[in-house]
Amino acid sequence: MASDQGARVTAAVLIIGDEILSGRTQDTNLRDIARYLGVHGVDVAEVRIVPDVIDEIATALNHLRGRYDYVVTTGGIGPTHDDITADAVAFAFGVELYEHPDILKMMQAKYELTPARRRMARIPTGGGLVQNPVNGPPGFTIGNVFVLAGVPQIMRGMLEDVGHRLKGGAVTVSRTVRVLGSGEGVIAAPLEAVAKAHPGMSLGSYPFFSPESFGSNLVLRGRDPDEVEATVGELIAALQAAGIANVAEVEG
Template sequence: MTATKSERVTAAVMIIGDEILSGRTQDTNLSAIAKYLATYGVDLCEARVVPDVEQEIIDAVNALRTKYDYVITTGGIGPTHDDITADSIAKAFGVTAPEHPEIIAMLTARWGDQLNAARRRMAHVPEGGSLVKNPVQGPPGFQKDNVFVLAGVPSIMRGMLEDVGPRLRTGAVVLAKTVRVTGTGEGVIAAPLEAVAKAHPEMSLGSYPFFAPPDVYGANLVLRGRDAAELDIAVSELISALAEAGAKNVELLADPA
């Protein structure tokens, strides 16, 4: 299903794992998910990192699933004692998480009589949930209503995402253009950028400064919106306003391939 132009489709990401909060593991899933959702016109509006604590997971998923159209979680669906995501998601919905027969069949085919209790944990799926394909390795993830539960391993998570996309209600894709200003600080850039932002409230405008030793500095001004014509107008207005403010080196960067 595709949303109308006036509708906005939103999502949140919930990253689950003590290892992320401790700093031992660096998360890369958030960036991958944000970029993937953008291709479907889905706005990623919030991201949370929660520990491997049942009530924390329950509270976070319940808050996010009522606020946004979709929630994508990563992590905590393996065989160890701290892999509690599936059971916690089930409790958030007020249901149980029995072993899914399809996953048990997959695990049996792989492990045979070595399919112990720890491995069977990976077959837990909340009642009413549907499976999310895993084309990489290991058991699948699952979807329960508007919540998608994916693996934490980046390569596996990205593979699972390919089965998530077709299930999403899509929105208009956000377009972006970048105006680069070199040799001018944000103190000069701020007023022109604010004026254009106020003139185009439906768009997103951000300033991202850069510095390259010994003395190259400036900012990339990124304009984002769903209306291509309005985006072009805003870019022209910004370039003119920057020139009037005294910015000397202003260029519109080429769109990424």
């Protein structure tokens, strides 16, 4: 597990559910996970969406957990027949599921323990709990994998029990330079020149259009705050030297 504060620490997000793939439900969890992990010095490097099929979930999970420092999954830990994430994670790790006594005790205090509800008490052997401060049973963790709910409000609550377990790297610093009234064709050359001079940083152009104006937000991201600061100045100077006058750093 990576823990060097100067190194890049990475994560993958595995979004599970037929409803996401069909378009019936719009995923918002990725945004919240990426922002949360970024604050802890962990970069989301890959995202996959898989259907409610055990083999496909397990295959994707085994690939991702071997490639990245962490994997966060969302979805498929409810009480219905298609909530098979726990089964798939256990299959991926080659272990059995068992009913966690703490989950059973918590649910007994609130509900009648129907067979459907007991499904939510199952976690893989060797796993631990991810607390749920919002509603319902907890998620779980095993190895470098965190298994969270798909409901956004519940997922965000579970994330709060993930951060303290992460061995993050240097936090990425992000700055934005906005160019008004010039298209990407004009911006491209000076942006590329500055990007090549700083290969350890990420420089991207994100155009915008409205009835009143157009332009691009140029986003600079890096782990060395001093280099990011200096590069903002270099980029503004390069753009101005190319004849682009309406350029300035903005918040966000």
